[in-house]
Amino acid sequence: MTALAGWSRRDMADRVAADIPEGWAVNLGIGLPTLIANFVPIEREVMFHSENGILGVGPLPPAGQENPWLINAGKQPITLRPGAAIVGQADSFAIIRGGHLDLCVLGGYQVGANGDLANWSTGRAGEAPAVGGAMDLGAGAKRVWVLMEHAARDGTPRLVERCTYPLTALGTVSRVYTDIAVIDVTPDGFVLREAAPGISIEQIAARMGAPLSPIRD
Amino acid sequence: MTALAGWSRRDMADRVAADIPEGWAVNLGIGLPTLIANFVPIEREVMFHSENGILGVGPLPPAGQENPWLINAGKQPITLRPGAAIVGQADSFAIIRGGHLDLCVLGGYQVGANGDLANWSTGRAGEAPAVGGAMDLGAGAKRVWVLMEHAARDGTPRLVERCTYPLTALGTVSRVYTDIAVIDVTPDGFVLREAAPGISIEQIAARMGAPLSPIRD
Amino acid sequence: MIDKFVPSIEAALDGIGDGATIMVGGFGAVGQPHLLVDALGERGLRHLTIIANNAGGDFGGLPKLIAQGAITKVICSYPRATSKTAFDTLYAEGRIDLELVPQGTLAERIRAAGAGVPAFFTPTAAGTELAAGKEVRTIDGRACVLEYALSADFALIEAWEADRWGNLTYNAAGRNFNPIMATAAGVTIALAHHRRDLGTLAPETIVTPGLFVQRVFIAGGSA
Amino acid sequence: MIDKFVPSIEAALDGIGDGATIMVGGFGAVGQPHLLVDALGERGLRHLTIIANNAGGDFGGLPKLIAQGAITKVICSYPRATSKTAFDTLYAEGRIDLELVPQGTLAERIRAAGAGVPAFFTPTAAGTELAAGKEVRTIDGRACVLEYALSADFALIEAWEADRWGNLTYNAAGRNFNPIMATAAGVTIALAHHRRDLGTLAPETIVTPGLFVQRVFIAGGSA
Numbered sequence: 001m002t003a004l005a006g007w008s009r010r011d012m013a014d015r016v017a018a019d020i021p022e023g024w025a026v027n028l029g030i031g032l033p034t035l036i037a038n039f040v041p042i043e044r045e046v047m048f049h050s051e052n053g054i055l056g057v058g059p060l061p062p063a064g065q066e067n068p069w070l071i072n073a074g075k076q077p078i079t080l081r082p083g084a085a086i087v088g089q090a091d092s093f094a095i096i097r098g099g100h101l102d103l104c105v106l107g108g109y110q111v112g113a114n115g116d117l118a119n120w121s122t123g124r125a126g127e128a129p130a131v132g133g134a135m136d137l138g139a140g141a142k143r144v145w146v147l148m149e150h151a152a153r154d155g156t157p158r159l160v161e162r163c164t165y166p167l168t169a170l171g172t173v174s175r176v177y178t179d180i181a182v183i184d185v186t187p188d189g190f191v192l193r194e195a196a197p198g199i200s201i202e203q204i205a206a207r208m209g210a211p212l213s214p215i216r217d
Numbered sequence: 218m219t220a221l222a223g224w225s226r227r228d229m230a231d232r233v234a235a236d237i238p239e240g241w242a243v244n245l246g247i248g249l250p251t252l253i254a255n256f257v258p259i260e261r262e263v264m265f266h267s268e269n270g271i272l273g274v275g276p277l278p279p280a281g282q283e284n285p286w287l288i289n290a291g292k293q294p295i296t297l298r299p300g301a302a303i304v305g306q307a308d309s310f311a312i313i314r315g316g317h318l319d320l321c322v323l324g325g326y327q328v329g330a331n332g333d334l335a336n337w338s339t340g341r342a343g344e345a346p347a348v349g350g351a352m353d354l355g356a357g358a359k360r361v362w363v364l365m366e367h368a369a370r371d372g373t374p375r376l377v378e379r380c381t382y383p384l385t386a387l388g389t390v391s392r393v394y395t396d397i398a399v400i401d402v403t404p405d406g407f408v409l410r411e412a413a414p415g416i417s418i419e420q421i422a423a424r425m426g427a428p429l430s431p432i433r434d
Numbered sequence: 435m436i437d438k439f440v441p442s443i444e445a446a447l448d449g450i451g452d453g454a455t456i457m458v459g460g461f462g463a464v465g466q467p468h469l470l471v472d473a474l475g476e477r478g479l480r481h482l483t484i485i486a487n488n489a490g491g492d493f494g495g496l497p498k499l500i501a502q503g504a505i506t507k508v509i510c511s512y513p514r515a516t517s518k519t520a521f522d523t524l525y526a527e528g529r530i531d532l533e534l535v536p537q538g539t540l541a542e543r544i545r546a547a548g549a550g551v552p553a554f555f556t557p558t559a560a561g562t563e564l565a566a567g568k569e570v571r572t573i574d575g576r577a578c579v580l581e582y583a584l585s586a587d588f589a590l591i592e593a594w595e596a597d598r599w600g601n602l603t604y605n606a607a608g609r610n611f612n613p614i615m616a617t618a619a620g621v622t623i624a625l626a627h628h629r630r631d632l633g634t635l636a637p638e639t640i641v642t643p644g645l646f647v648q649r650v651f652i653a654g655g656s657a
Numbered sequence: 658m659i660d661k662f663v664p665s666i667e668a669a670l671d672g673i674g675d676g677a678t679i680m681v682g683g684f685g686a687v688g689q690p691h692l693l694v695d696a697l698g699e700r701g702l703r704h705l706t707i708i709a710n711n712a713g714g715d716f717g718g719l720p721k722l723i724a725q726g727a728i729t730k731v732i733c734s735y736p737r738a739t740s741k742t743a744f745d746t747l748y749a750e751g752r753i754d755l756e757l758v759p760q761g762t763l764a765e766r767i768r769a770a771g772a773g774v775p776a777f778f779t780p781t782a783a784g785t786e787l788a789a790g791k792e793v794r795t796i797d798g799r800a801c802v803l804e805y806a807l808s809a810d811f812a813l814i815e816a817w818e819a820d821r822w823g824n825l826t827y828n829a830a831g832r833n834f835n836p837i838m839a840t841a842a843g844v845t846i847a848l849a850h851h852r853r854d855l856g857t858l859a860p861e862t863i864v865t866p867g868l869f870v871q872r873v874f875i876a877g878g879s880a
Contacts, residue, residue, distance in 0.1 A: 022435070022436065045436045045599075049645075050830075051760060052687075052833050053833055054830060055645060056599075056637070067829065068687070069830055069831050071684075071830055075685040075686075082632045082633025083599040083601060083632045083633060083644065084637045085637050085640035085643040085644070086830065086832060087643060088827075088834070088835070088837060088864070089710075089760075089832075089833050089834045090765060090836075090837045093761030094545075094549035094550065095643070096761055097549060097550030097781060098547070098549045101645075128737060128745055128748045129755075129757055131735070131787065132734050132759075133759070135759040135782045136760060139781045139783070140550055140761070166785065168785065242868040260658075262659045268461075269462075269607050270461075271607060272867075272868060273860070285464070286605050286608050288462055298856075300659075300820060300821075300855045300856060300867065301860045302824055303606060303607065303609060305604075305611070305613040305614060306609075306610050306611045307545040307614045307772075309610075310538030311772035311773065311840065312866070312868065313538055313773075314538050314556065314557075315772045317840070317868055343525075345514060346532075347511070347513055347514035348512070348536050349511050349512045349536075350536070350537040350538060351536070352539075352559045353538030353558045356556075356557045357538070357557070357558065387560070546777070550779065551777050551778065551779060552779075552780070552801055553777065553778045553801070554769070554778070555775050556773065556774060558773075573775040573776055573805075574775060576775070578775055603861070606861070638826070638827070638829070638832075638864075639861070639862050641861075
């Protein structure tokens with residue numbers, strides 16, 4: 001299957017950012033999702049949450065001005081924006097698990113047509129697994145969106161009927177942003193929401209392991 | 218049964234105070250136990266805890282200098298001493314229930330020879346019951362001492378084989394201070410620890426509903 | 435721009451209707467949002483469930499609501515007051531329900547609702563009348579009672595300082611149940627005494643982060 | 658006079674022996690009491706169980722302890738590092754045990770131990786490998802896993818300010834696991850950066866009340 005020239009990684013982050021309204025409390029997973037914050041204009045007030053107890057994560061600090069006491073869940077230096085608050089880990093996960101986040105955006109290995117998410121373990125033997133806050137976020141946030149490449153490098157679909165990798169959370173993903181499409185996960189399975197410029201629904205569907213319904217009116 | 222001239226209420230509070238060593242975290246129940254704090258010298262540093270989230274309760278404020286935002290569990294005005302800390306109700310009861318109080322001193326209706334405590338309800342019908350933090354303190358503190366009159370006004374014993382009033386906590390009381398005696402609650406039942414001046418063990422035992430063993434060497 | 439300040443008590447209480455379950459902060463009279471509770475009493479509401487540590491006490495606006503017959507049920511630890519109250523009368527007549535909960539279990543159940551813990555075990559009340567009918571399990575040799583999370587439609591709380599994101603601090607013993615109730619209601623409405631510009635509250639000293647709060651009314655208006 | 662300050666790291670770590678279960682605060686390298694962990698590595702200990710969010714990571718003193726073979730088991734949420742670690746090697750060889758716990762469940766289990774909650778239900782991990790063998794119950798229509806409180810013999814934590822009663826504050830993201838670990842250990846040992854006179858920390862801004870803390874060592878000595 002030929003790789004398609006869809007959205008770049010920056011485009012993908014920007015595309016998610018466009019869908020985050022002012023006022024939401026949002027957790028961004030480590031890796032690609034973290035980039036999303038760079039594409040939310042500072043005047044659109046979104047309360048970004050980091051697992052280590054920070055609400056109101058601001059822009060990256062300028063080089064040389066990092067505060068060693070301020071890092072995000074990916075251990076990168078951050079800033080606080082006006083309105084930021086700091087809590088301990090139990091309270092931070094009370095925010096996550098108590099349903100107080102409007103959204104979390106996570107990376108993924110696989111998303112099932114039933115909303116299942118696999119993003120924490122490839123199941124390889126002898127390799128120490130790590131889960132961090134993924135299961136808490138997957139089970140606890142009001143909305144779970146996944147931001148990932150549409151297919152693996154060898155073309156293996158990542159949007160599948162049922163996940164084969166170890167699950168992170170069950171029936172929780174409501175939308176997936178990939179390099180070629182934005183896809184809703186509905187009670188009827190995957191539904192196309194938007195295709196990247198120049199990409200057809202047939203091209204998108206051909207790179208999935210489960211049926212894709214066309215955009216609804 | 219003739220009433221005995223034992224300790225006054227002030228004496229009783231003073232007697233308990235004498236047994237509280239420096240450094241303990243202590244919760245005093247509403248009513249008579251609250252008086253105990255007045256008999257602990259300020260230089261003997263005891264961390265008094267109040268259910269409404271205060272650690273480091275200090276002496277009563279002088280009249281006219283009450284802070285309306287500072288009350289204890291009995292809704293009386295209090296002061297804070299240097300070193301005081303304030304937490305919310307969940308954390309305050311985490312202190313109680315998590316076993317972090319060295320001692321609580323509660324009032325009582327009855328104490329059983331098995332350490333059971335009844336102090337929250339007389340079980341009268343039609344009267345709204347109230348429990349407050351008594352069950353949490355009874356179950357959670359490292360030590361539970363009870364401070365109460367040795368017998369009811371009509372002479373009915375309050376130190377009994379088994380409580381007949383509704384229970385507050387089971388098997389939790391380790392010592393009882395009354396107007397005529399200090400009595401330990403042990404696996405072998407009630408054991409006299411100290412008699413008020415001029416009171417005999419026979420007089421004390423005659424006013425109890427369960428056997429009393431003599432002072433151990 | 436996020437702005438949770440509301441201009442009036444009416445706007446603060448908007449949407450509270452008959453049958454609502456309402457948490458009210460405070461321990462005794464301290465930390466209770468009196469202005470909000472008083473205003474609630476002017477709405478002619480019915481069939482309310484009130485969750486408040488001292489519901490039934492003789493201070494603040496709750497006795498008035500009780501006397502009006504607005505309240506069907508109270509969930510609390512200490513309904514008793516020094517003198518006879520409207521609650522006592524209705525309770526004796528069987529016209530108001532009481533769910534009596536040990537204070538620590540009440541606090542923990544409210545916290546659990548806010549923290550996504552649907553149920554937990556506690557040794558408190560095991561073997562007592564307040565555990566009657568509840569599941570009991572022995573854990574580490576101790577009898578423990580299974581208790582469930584307790585949430586509400588609305589929480590009326592009192593705070594000391596607030597900014598437009600809804601970040602809150604509390605004054606002295608006024609903290610008590612307010613921070614946990616803020617986390618456990620669908621709509622949390624704070625009466626605050628001091629308005630602060632965004633960014634002026636130190637992040638480490640904020641007790642209730644703004645995402646738990648939907649509306650803030652400043653006592654005395656916009657001061 | 659209550660005085661929890663200790664004059665040396667040796668005094669701070671007194672009594673930690675073979676087989677101890679030890680919590681170590683921090684998220685990543687921030688809020689980890691490096692001086693204490695480094696000193697622990699010089700004691701030739703064996704059979705330790707370490708509870709720390711990033712046990713196995715490649716920062717601080719824990720990798721040295723792991724490489725020494727001092728640690729039998731780690732309980733954590735994220736043992737992975739950007740590069741291969743001593744933990745990875747021992748784990749692949751089956752010479753170290755790993756209890757992997759979702760981070761929120763880890764935090765809640767530690768908090769539960771400190772709060773007298775022996776067990777609780779949570780939806781996190783329900784239906785996943787990390788719930789294997791655990792009791793599951795459906796509550797309000799959601800599958801929930803029963804999780805147990807997690808305590809330790811010792812907690813090594815990092816704080817910002819401390820007074821002689823053991824009251825603590827934390828700096829920025831250095832708070833993380835430290836306050837809950839302080840509540841969940843038999844002996845809590847704090848490394849603090851600033852010594853404060855009793856009464857100079859505002860009661861409302863103290864995060865860890867002193868009764869949770871047994872010993873305080875000020876980084877840099879008595880400064």
